[in-house]
Amino acid sequence: MLTWDDSFAIALALRDQHPLIDLENVSLEMIYHWTLEIPEFEDDPVLANDEILTAIVQEWLEEINPL
Numbered sequence: 874m875l876t877w878d879d880s881f882a883i884a885l886a887l888r889d890q891h892p893l894i895d896l897e898n899v900s901l902e903m904i905y906h907w908t909l910e911i912p913e914f915e916d917d918p919v920l921a922n923d924e925i926l927t928a929i930v931q932e933w934l935e936e937i938n939p940l
Contacts, residue, residue, distance in 0.1 A: 876916040877925045884932035886911045896934055901926040 875882055887907055904926045908914055 875911060875914045877920050880925065880928040881932045883908055883911065883914070883929050884936055886913070887929070888933055888936055896930060896937075899930070901930070904929055 875886070887904070890911070891907065901923055905918075905921055908921075908926075908929065909918055
């Protein structure tokens, strides 16, 4: 089960589901909707906010662009 607190795990799931996406063209609204579509995601959609969604994007960026 994934919740909004699992930004890293969500980022990995989104990366796997959308491997060819250019994150420069992805909105927080897209991240929100894609997260809700993850089968393992079971948190309240109302709890999402820009800080949480930005953390997911940041984790995803760090995963595809390691130092």
